[in-house]
Amino acid sequence: AAALGKDGDFAGRKVVVSAGGTQEAIDPVRVITNHSSGRMGYAVAEAARDRGAEVVLVTAPTALPDPPLVRTIRVKSAQDMCDAVLAETPxxxxxxxxxxxxxxxxxxxAEQKIKKTAADEMSIDLEKTTDILATARGNFVRVGFSAESENLxxxxxxxxxxxxxxxxxxNDITEEGSGFGVDTNRVVLIDREMEVERLPLLTKYEVGHKILDRVSALLKS
Ligand code: CTP
Ligand code: CA
Structure with missing residues (x-):
């Protein structure tokens, strides 16, 4: 590449990034999902690519195009994402x-589309998914995201x-300019020493670089 950000400090490194909101099938036409646009994860993937990393983006459905020069694995459910992440992280x-x-x-x-009945109420039984981040362990740096509406x-x-x-x-999802569907985010970084770094409002790509600065330092130590 002609111009690597941060002098290509991720050259020779492999970074796995997940993005998007998973879709959990109720029946052949309905899913349970959330408002994630995928923008934050895609921005982290692009920032890592621009610093010379080999990037694997494991993404739940989004409206975004595959980022150039990033290996993109498209998944739907939490279980699909778990399988792909556990295959790529070792x-x-x-x-x-x-x-x-x-x-x-x-x-x-349900194998068939669930039909409306005479009853005014219906309910769907749910079971827990695997916590991918808690399960994926090994000799690699592990970074989580936490979108909160209170007690951030x-x-x-x-x-x-x-x-x-x-x-x-x-990040606080109730705050203007942060969270779902926008290109900016105001985040707080907390590390395993419980050190807190409060960042200003930045583009998601800039937030990606701030995260990678921390990952880079951890990889050197
Ligand atoms: N995460 C994951 N697998 C899950 C749920 C969450 O890997 N089944 C990851 C998310 O991608 C995120 C981190 O765990 O990086 C924190 O997710 P979050 O939803 O904030 O945490 P939870 O432990 O699910 O707690 P809660 O939703 O109750 O706040
Ligand atoms: Ca959760």
């Missing part, structure tokens, strides 16, 4: 889980401890 240097993964999925997928830093810090993360990227 030989990687970092896993950055920007995907919004469903916590629960329908316990059974306390909830994010709790996830660092529970999932034994190297870093978490937390």
């Amino acid at each position: 030989m990687s240097d970092a896993l950055i889980m920007a995907a919004a993964v469903a916590d629960y999925r329908p316990s059974v997928m 830093e306390a909830n994010a810090a709790d996830k660092v401890r529970r999932k034994e993360l190297d870093l978490i990227v937390a």
Whole structure:
């Protein structure tokens, strides 16, 4: 490449990034999903590529085109994403889980389209999905994301401890200019030493570089 960002500090490194909101099938035509646009994960993937990394992007459905020069694996459900991430991480240097993964999925997928009945109420039984980030372990840097509507830093810090993360990227989804469907984000980084870094409003691509600065430092240490 002609001009590598940060002097190509990720040359020879493999980075796995997840993105998008998973889709959990209820029946052949219906899914449970969320409002993730995929933009944050795609921006991290592009930033890592621009610093010389070999990038694998494992993405749930989004409206975004595949980023050039990034190996993109398209998945639908949390289970598909889990399988792809666990296949790619053993030989990687970092896993950055920007995907919004469903916590629960329908316990059974109906083979046929569910029909409306005379009853005014209906319910769907759900079961827990695998926590991909908590399960993916090995000799690589592990970064999580935490989208919160309250108690941002306390909830994010709790996830660092529970999932034994190297870093978490937390954002308040109620804040203007942050979160779903926009190109900017204001995030707080919390590392495993519980050091808190509050970043200003940045583009998602710039946030990607801030995350990679931290990953780069961890890979050197
Ligand atoms: N994550 C994951 N697999 C799941 C759920 C979440 O890998 N089944 C990852 C997300 O991609 C994110 C991190 O874990 O990087 C934190 O996700 P979040 O939803 O904030 O945490 P949860 O532990 O699911 O807690 P809660 O939804 O109750 O806040
Ligand atoms: Ca969750």
